[in-house]
Amino acid sequence: MITNQPIGIFDSGIGGLTVFSSILKALPQYDYIYFGDNARAPYGSRSFNTIHQYTWECVQWLFQQGCPLVILACNTASARALRTIQQQDLEKAGYQDRRVLGVIRPTAEVIGNYSDTKQIGVLGTKGTVNSGSYLLEIVKFAPEVKVYQQACPLWVPLIENGEHEKPGADYFIKEYLDQLMGQCKDIDTLLLACTHYPLLAEKIKANLAENFTVVSQGDIVADSLVDYLNRHREMEARLSKDATRRFYTTTDDTSDFDNLAAMFFPEEVKANHVAMKG
Template structure:
């Protein structure tokens, strides 16, 4: 059996902390390491090859920190890098380690939320261009119509703590109008970027009444709990305890300040050089 180690959670920046928070709340018995690639954010506008390379570099860093299971709490990384890592890299690097994403767990349950069969996706340009949500949702619910809207400014606004400004609100309202112009019958909207839950209050101001707004944190946490329940060998390789470690490729003081806002509690991180 492999050496026990913490569960790794990766994101291009801070957004994955919204998923990290829900996972820890759902599965508090395990040790965790969070890694934010803040030095190279945002991923959403980068090429497939670049996102894959950055993601695989960070996954290997988490493996080096003894993580046997890594969750890509980043939709862009899940869309552009996950399949290559799972199919090409892991069999050669270590076939017993696992890397999971956030798109499939969302697609598996989206049919429970929509009545009209029309679902909206708010995401980065990279996730939208990949068509990953369209493909995955149609695997489980071929009858559902999926409408996507890229929101290229949302992540930079959040990462720079500018999302509570009138200018930010203008872009959020405009992107929502663009989405519903594609179909006024959309009754379920997925925040398909883990940064976006921080904008939930603003989004709700401009969301039509009766529309479901889906954040991924709880869905991913429930999916991970189910995955570990079904894979007892991997579950046995996840170390138990209350250790919560944070690493960033960017500036530590800035990460600690902003991460504390995402988590609602103080964070002390360590630098990680790639």
């Protein structure tokens, strides 16, 4: 019988570790399970139905491990699956007492504060960009901000395959940045709207003028979770607090996941394999 009730952190691969590390710094006392669907990554180029199916399968798996609260540390999943999960799936499956949160709304609430010109560039997967989620959400909180989007379909595969630090990645980073900046010369803030992209942050900054602000989501999502738990004391009381963390991945060979996770966590990471259907 499951007695601990950890917070679940989900991503299509390793990108969510950038968010998880920030959450751990802000809330180290809780138990956590991180689940990366690396075997089926990247999600960004997949159909709406497939992204929803994969995300919901992984969320249910985290529920079965005892997680009453799951964070989708994935922009594509947040853009394509979160609303359906929140509004339909939880009730249909009898999970009315569970909660699933995403990364888009917390980011949209504050991103306007970073820009002086009020011209913001959003870098994301095809799924996130095509959903228009940031266009819709940012205007709610900062109607004066103009948003320009650029899909970067090759960035996640580079990261998931451990190629992002090699010189060959530089060409694709510059290519997408040039396409984005070609839309508006007054952009002064770039939102890394994929939790994988902070792993490219230094290479991205090397292609930009010094006055640019490059925004990653980790601290934003962590601050939002702190606020959520303060406002929802009934959920906070349910969460177990033994400061444990467990890692799972759908890829057969977990060694690549373990090695990449070592960039974020001081202790050795030993992920367990989980087999999914698709």
